Amino acid sequence: MALFTKSRFKLALSCPTKLYYSTSSNNYKDTSADDEFLKALAEGGYQVGELAKYLFTQDPIAENISIDVLGYDESLAATAIKRAAGGRVVIAEPAFRYNDLFVRVDVLVEENNCIDIYEVKAKSWSPNDVFLKAARKKVDQGKYTISSKWSPYLYDIAFQKYVVQQANPTKKVRAHIVLANKTSTVTIDGLNQLFKIKRNGTRVQIEVQPGVTQQSLGTIPLKTINVDDVCEWIFQNPVAIDLPGVWMFEPLVNYLSEKFIANEKIWSSCLGSKCKKCPYINKEYPNGAGSGFHECWQQLARLSSTEVTQPLITELWCGNGPKTILKEAISQERYLLRYVDETLYPRGENPPPYGDTLDGCERRNVQIEKSNNQNFTPYIDIPGLTDLFNTLPAPYHFIDFETTMVALPFHAGRQPYEAIAFQYSYHLMDAQGNIEHKNQYLNFEQNEFPNYDFVRHLQADLSGKPGTIFRYHQHENTYLNHIYKQLISETASSVPDKESLMEFIREISRPTTDNPDTWEPSNNMVDLYDLVLDHYYSLYAKGSNSIKDILPAVIKSSAYLRTKYSEPVYATASIPSLNFTTPHTWIQASKGLNPYKTLPNIFEGVDIEEMAEMEGFLSELDNGGAAMMAYAYLQFTDMTNTQRAYYKNGLLRYCELDTMAMVMIWEYWGREIGRW
Numbered sequence: 001m002a003l004f005t006k007s008r009f010k011l012a013l014s015c016p017t018k019l020y021y022s023t024s025s026n027n028y029k030d031t032s033a034d035d036e037f038l039k040a041l042a043e044g045g046y047q048v049g050e051l052a053k054y055l056f057t058q059d060p061i062a063e064n065i066s067i068d069v070l071g072y073d074e075s076l077a078a079t080a081i082k083r084a085a086g087g088r089v090v091i092a093e094p095a096f097r098y099n100d101l102f103v104r105v106d107v108l109v110e111e112n113n114c115i116d117i118y119e120v121k122a123k124s125w126s127p128n129d130v131f132l133k134a135a136r137k138k139v140d141q142g143k144y145t146i147s148s149k150w151s152p153y154l155y156d157i158a159f160q161k162y163v164v165q166q167a168n169p170t171k172k173v174r175a176h177i178v179l180a181n182k183t184s185t186v187t188i189d190g191l192n193q194l195f196k197i198k199r200n201g202t203r204v205q206i207e208v209q210p211g212v213t214q215q216s217l218g219t220i221p222l223k224t225i226n227v228d229d230v231c232e233w234i235f236q237n238p239v240a241i242d243l244p245g246v247w248m249f250e251p252l253v254n255y256l257s258e259k260f261i262a263n264e265k266i267w268s269s270c271l272g273s274k275c276k277k278c279p280y281i282n283k284e285y286p287n288g289a290g291s292g293f294h295e296c297w298q299q300l301a302r303l304s305s306t307e308v309t310q311p312l313i314t315e316l317w318c319g320n321g322p323k324t325i326l327k328e329a330i331s332q333e334r335y336l337l338r339y340v341d342e343t344l345y346p347r348g349e350n351p352p353p354y355g356d357t358l359d360g361c362e363r364r365n366v367q368i369e370k371s372n373n374q375n376f377t378p379y380i381d382i383p384g385l386t387d388l389f390n391t392l393p394a395p396y397h398f399i400d401f402e403t404t405m406v407a408l409p410f411h412a413g414r415q416p417y418e419a420i421a422f423q424y425s426y427h428l429m430d431a432q433g434n435i436e437h438k439n440q441y442l443n444f445e446q447n448e449f450p451n452y453d454f455v456r457h458l459q460a461d462l463s464g465k466p467g468t469i470f471r472y473h474q475h476e477n478t479y480l481n482h483i484y485k486q487l488i489s490e491t492a493s494s495v496p497d498k499e500s501l502m503e504f505i506r507e508i509s510r511p512t513t514d515n516p517d518t519w520e521p522s523n524n525m526v527d528l529y530d531l532v533l534d535h536y537y538s539l540y541a542k543g544s545n546s547i548k549d550i551l552p553a554v555i556k557s558s559a560y561l562r563t564k565y566s567e568p569v570y571a572t573a574s575i576p577s578l579n580f581t582t583p584h585t586w587i588q589a590s591k592g593l594n595p596y597k598t599l600p601n602i603f604e605g606v607d608i609e610e611m612a613e614m615e616g617f618l619s620e621l622d623n624g625g626a627a628m629m630a631y632a633y634l635q636f637t638d639m640t641n642t643q644r645a646y647y648k649n650g651l652l653r654y655c656e657l658d659t660m661a662m663v664m665i666w667e668y669w670g671r672e673i674g675r676w
């Protein structure tokens with residue numbers, strides 16, 4: 001029989017109906033994105049869990065503190081054996097049960113009459129973080145609320161404290177949270193690489209390099225905070241959950257666990273923005289596995305089984321507009337996109353945009369109008385794009401960065417979650433539309449902080465060059481600012497060309513609000529994403545403007561692109577590539593016209609024996625999360641040169657396509673306005 005665990009409790013707090021959909025025997029589709037999983041892996045959540053054990057013992061492996069068995073009864077029995085040893089007992093993953101509630105604690109330290117439990121999270125902590133916030137309003141003086149940013153983690157540890165305390169009524173249980181300390185600087189090179197990530201399906205394994213001890217790790221960049229006061233607050237105050245009425249912690253836990261054990265669905269009291277990213281959706285509904293999303297919207301919005309398959313308000317693009325559009329539409333029971341209009345997102349005092357250019361308001365109008373008519377012909381602002389082509393000088397430089405932020409730094413002298421820019425790709429297009437993959441950078445050296453070398457190469461490629469530099473969205477600007485701030489703290493002897501690198505960053509980017517310096521760039525990068533928002537809409541992308549959705553939409557909109565790139569023209573003399581060694585066809589019907597699906601598998605052509613050695617590693621590299629993970633693999637010391645070469649090639653091809661995607665958008669627009 002399944003028991004009610006801390007993960008189920010957390011899931012129910014995000015929406016109580018999810019409890020039912022998440023039970024695998026109920027057969028609902030679960031789309032929890034693989035990309036997200038990879039991102040979590042790459043950011044180091046699992047590694048932090050392993051590292052935290054070294055806060056409590058010199059050598060957790062030699063001292064055998066971990067309980068690895070998975071079954072409820074086995075882990076409870078293993079916990080009892082370890083606890084019976086007496087003295088100061090340290091256990092990783094001990095299990096506790098109280099009635100139908102079950103928890104596995106990350107780390108427990110038991111001595112005399114006290115049990116200290118530690119919940120380890122890879123989330124970053126800085127001294128400005130507070131868990132309980134004093135109310136600002138005078139009438140609420142003396143009252144506290146829980147920080148929404150920290151709330152899921154704090155309810156998680158409160159649940160554990162509750163279960164452990166109930167299971168050990170004569171003991172004093174104290175609760176702590178362990179977080180990645182952003183203000184702590186690591187003292188050894190390769191801390192991250194000591195905790196190697198391996199993946200087996202959805203299971204993750206961390207292999208700790210033999211010989212690692214607390215002492216050999218130097219400074220452990222983790223912060224331990226006692227949260228007994230927060231747990232007490234949680235036990236004494238109503239819990240925010242989408243259920244009718246007011247719920248205190250203990251009755252809520254009992255209610256949720258009873259319903260879960262009985263496998264009864266609990267209806268949420270409302271729909272909301274939480275539904276936009278609900279993982280329990282089957283896009284093929286009514287075919288195939290159950291679709292929790294569709295059931296909720298039928299039940300709570302009283303939509304018929306036909307209506308629920310029509311475009312819903314959740315599809316509407318809400319960016320750059322009032323945050324409450326979705327909430328407001330739901331409160332007015334305007335669930336279907338066709339019932340939504342400008343009254344929900346008024347332009348206000350702002351003047352309407354010039355000509356055919358779209359602003360947020362007009363863009364939503366266009367989306368709704370096209371959706372109502374299921375009109376897949378694109379909206380394209382020909383005069384606006386013509387102006388752009390006349391104003392933005394050629395040649396056109398397209399750049400894209402691959403970056404990461406990890407909890408456990410790769411390099412000595414760095415702090416958790418510092419920005420790392422390890423790769424970029426650069427395509428160049430001239431005024432006539434001739435394209436070449438001009439240059440690229442990938443730092444795959446181990447133990448080398450790549451950021452300054454990265455900027456140095458970018459500077460050589462772009463500084464002082466005529467033409468227009470394009471990026472897609474804020475990412476490149478944000479990372480150049482991160483590196484700028486890192487450079488500020490360097491000395492002229494640690495980075496001799498520091499001033500020159502900073503000057504280059506000032507040349508092509510804008511300062512972010514947290515940058516201590518201000519400047520006006522002389523050749524600021526142009527954001528292609530903003531141009532998409534202003535000049536192009538396709539129903540194929542629905543309400544998304546991510547390049548991963550815009551590229552397929554553009555390809556479906558453009559017969560020109562389809563004809564051209566359905567031939568093996570890429571990586572030929574007419575469009576040279578730095579990574580593809582044979583002519584490549586970007587658009588293939590069998591790949592759903594999606595160029596990302598044409599990227600070769602990392603291990604394509606690898607013989608079966610070598611392949612067996614790579615078991616547990618990443619095999620596809622077609623998204624940002626996978627790229628972050630691949631970079632982490634390149635840092636692991638026991639990868640052979642051949643294995644590293646596979647990842648290197650995978651990263652290079654992936655990033656090359658990211659800039660080629662931008663080229664295709666610009667090329668399509670140029671064609672539409674008759675430029676080529």
Ligand code: SF4
Pocket residue numbers: 015016017018021268270271272274275278279280292293294296297
């Ligand atoms: S669709 Fe909305 S209400 Fe239903 S489970 Fe998902 S988040 Fe909850």
